[in-house]
Amino acid sequence: MEKAESWSLVRMAYATLAGVTLALGILGLFLPLLPTTVFVLIAAWAAPKGSPRLNRWIRHHPQIGPLLEAWHTKGAVPRTAKWLACITMSLSWIGLFFMGMNGIVLTVMAVLFIAVAAFLITRPEPEN
Numbered sequence: 001m002e003k004a005e006s007w008s009l010v011r012m013a014y015a016t017l018a019g020v021t022l023a024l025g026i027l028g029l030f031l032p033l034l035p036t037t038v039f040v041l042i043a044a045w046a047a048p049k050g051s052p053r054l055n056r057w058i059r060h061h062p063q064i065g066p067l068l069e070a071w072h073t074k075g076a077v078p079r080t081a082k083w084l085a086c087i088t089m090s091l092s093w094i095g096l097f098f099m100g101m102n103g104i105v106l107t108v109m110a111v112l113f114i115a116v117a118a119f120l121i122t123r124p125e126p127e128n
Contacts, residue, residue, distance in 0.1 A: 010049075011049070011050045011051075012050065013050070014046045014047075014049035014050025014051070015046075015047075015050030015051040015054065016050070017042070017043075017046040017050065018042075018043045018046035018047040018049075018050050018051060018054055018055075018058075019043075019051075019054065021039040021040070021042040021043040021046065022039065022040065022043035022047075022054070022058070024039040025037070025038075025039030025040040025043060035088070037081065037085065040058075040064060040068075041068075041071075043058060044058055044059075044064075044068050066126070067081075067126075070126035074124055074126065075123055075124065076123060076124045076125055076126040076127075077120055077123040077124075077125065077126075078125060078126060079125050081120075082120045082121060082123070085116070085117070085120055086117045086120070086121075089113040089116065089117060090113070092109075092113070093106070093109055093110060093113055096109060
């Protein structure tokens with residue numbers, strides 16, 4: 001396989017990853033157990049490597065663009081995003097508990113969720 005073909009396959013893989021994760025992030029706005037932020041961040045990471053057009057769209061989107069810019073420049077997370085993430089993780093853990101998940105799974109998820117919440121809470125908030 002030639003190098004040019006290989007590059008186009010790599011770009012296509014990144015573009016596909018960006019498109020799929022962005023779609024999952026959008027779905028996460030409407031489905032409570034599906035995260036939004038993680039998928040949008042993956043899309044923002046993959047888009048420049050695969051699709052300059054999608055990258056421009058994400059970066060210039062009125063809602064997504066400023067949040068990504070704040071994250072990239074200052075590591076800042078809006079207060080509402082912090083609250084929503086913590087509430088969603090709590091509800092997810094409660095859902096796992098009532099579904100009868102194994103104690104080990106519950107413990108691992110609790111530790112993971114607490115670590116993520118602690119990380120988020122300690123991030124600065126973007127300036128308005």
